[in-house]
Amino acid sequence: MNKRRSGILLHITSLPSPYGVGDFGDTAYKFVDFLAETRQSLWQVLPLNPTRTVYGNSPYSSYSAFAGNHIMISPDLLVRDGFLSKSDREGYTTFPHNRVDYYAVTAYKENVLRVAYKNMHRKLEKDFEFERFCSENACWLDDYAVFISLKEHFHGVAWIDWPEDLKRREEEVIRGWKEKLRERILMEKFFQFLFFKQWFSLKKYSNSKNIQIIGDVPIYVTYDSADVWASPEIFKLDDAKKPLFVAGVPPDYFSATGQLWGNPIYNWDVLKETGFAWWLRRTEFNLKLFDIVRLDHFRGFVSYWEVPAGEKTAVNGRWVNAPAKDFFDLLYRHFPSLPIVAEDLGEEITPEVREIMSIFGIPGMKVLQYAFGKDLPTSPFIPHNYTTSCIVYSGTHDNNTTKGWYKKEISHEDRDRIQKYLGREVTEDNIHHHLIRLAMMSVANMVVFPMQDILGLGEESRMNFPATSEKNWEWRLLPEQRTPALIQELLEATVIYGRG
Secondary structure, three states, X not given: OOOOEEXXXXXXXXXXXXXXXXXXXXXXXXXXXXXXXXXXXXXXXXXOOOOOHHHOOOOOOOOOOOOOOHHHOOXXXXXXXXXXXXXXXXXXXXXXXXXXXXXXXXXXXXXXXXXXXXXXXXXXXXXHHHXXXXXXXXXXXXXXXXXXXXXXXXXXXXXXXXXXXXXXXXXXXXXXXXXXXXXXXXXXXXXXXXXXXXXXXXXXXXXXXXXXXXXXXXXXXXXXXXXXXXXXXXXXXXXXXXXXXXXXXXXXXXXXXXEEEEEEOEOHHHHHHOOOHHHHHHHHHHHHHOOEEEEOOOHHHHEEEEEEOOOOOOOOOEEEEOOHHHHHHHHHHHOOOOOEEEOOOOOOOOHHHHHHHHHHOXXXXXXXXXXXXOOHXXXXXXXXXXXOOEEEEOOOOOOOOHHHHHHHOOOXXXXXXXXXHHOOOOXXXXXXXXXXXXXXXXXXXXXXXXXXXXXXXXXXXXXXXXXXXXXXXXXXXXXXXXXXHHHHHHHHHHHHOOOX
C-alpha cells in the first residue's frame, strides 16, 4: 500500500458476458489482461454478497455478510469443469448487453445452477474439495444455507414473521427443519462452493499478473439476513427481536433529509464483551477474498447515526460513540499488516475519526469531484493538499460519472476554478482526461478510476443514485469500448506518472 499504483473500479456485474450479467468467466480474465496491458495494479470491486431485487439489487443490502452472489457464477466455467453440459446453459440469447435485467438474469442463473446440482448431487458426499469447503466455512455457511432454505420454504417471508420457534432458533426445531430441507440446504452449499471456487481462481490469476483486488465491506448488514437471525444478540433489538434503532446518516451532500438505510444497529457493548468475535471472523474472511479491504462508512466505527425504528427519515437521529480504539487495537493484534482503506467521505468526519485513522495509519479517500468548491485552496480533496497515504478517485460508484458531474452538477464558478487550477481549457468532452491525469500526477500512493471515467461516459452510465432504489447497479461495459487507442492512452499516463 506504500507503492505508487493505479487501477480501475469496475464491479463484476458490469463485465461483458453473454448471460445478461458480468460473471467470473472468460471476460473477467480478459479484463485482468486489459489491466495488465495498461500497467494497472489495482482492481476495485463492490461487495460480492448476494443481491435481491426486493432490495433494489444493491450489493450493500444482502441476506449475508459472508455468502457470495450466485448470479456471478459463470455457466461457461461450469461446462469447462464438468458441472454442466453445453446444452444445459441454453436460453440466454435475449439478454440486453448494456444493462443488467436482474429479474431475468436471476431466473436464468438459478435454473442453470439447479441443473448443475442435479448433475452432481450424488457425488457431493464423496467430493473432498466440496467437503473441505463446507468444513472450513461452517461458521457462516451452515446458518446461511438453512436461512435461505427456510426463506424459500416460507415464500420469501422475512425471518421475523416465521413461526416463533424458528424465529428464536430453538435447537430441536432447527434440527428437524435441517432434516426436512436437507436437499435444499445441500444445494445452497453447493452454489456457494461454486461461487468461491470460481472467485479464488480469478483472484489467483489477477495476483499472478501483479494486480491486487480491492474489496468493499459494508459496515452494516440487512435486518432480514442470516447474520441477524443467527446472532441477534449483537444487534440492538427488543424482546420480540425487532430493531430498536436503525442506521443511516444525517442530511448531507446526497440528501436533504439524510439517508435512512434501515439496517439494524450493532450492540457494541455485547460485541466488546465477546472480544469482537463476529467482526474478527468477518475481517479474516474478507482478507482471504481480497488483497485490500475498503471499510465502507468508516465513520460508523467511531460513532454512528442511530435513528429510532419507525422514523420516516434520518433527520431525528443522534450520534452514538463506538469503542473504536478497543476494536482496532484488537484487529491490528490479530492482523499486524492489515491492508484496509477507510471510506471517510461526508461532512460529518470528526477529529475523533481522523485520530483513529492516524493512530493506526489507515489511509482515507480523496474524491476529485469534491475538490473545486469555494474552499479550493484548503480543500482536503485538492491534490496540493494530499499526502502519500491516501487513495484518490475521480468519483466513486455513488457519484455521477465525471462527464455527467461536469455537465449537470457544478456551477459556473466551479468550472472556472477547475480551469484556473489546471491552467488550460476544460470542456465536457475532456474533463475526464484532466481529472485522471491530475490524480495520476499527485503524490498519492494509490489512484483508482471508475471504468466509466476511463471511457469518458455520461450520466446515463452512472452506477448508483444514493437514496434511491430503482435503476441502479445496471451499467455494463461493452467489449468494443476497450479500444487500442484507449489502451495506449491509459498505458502512457500510467508509465509517465510512475505508476506502472
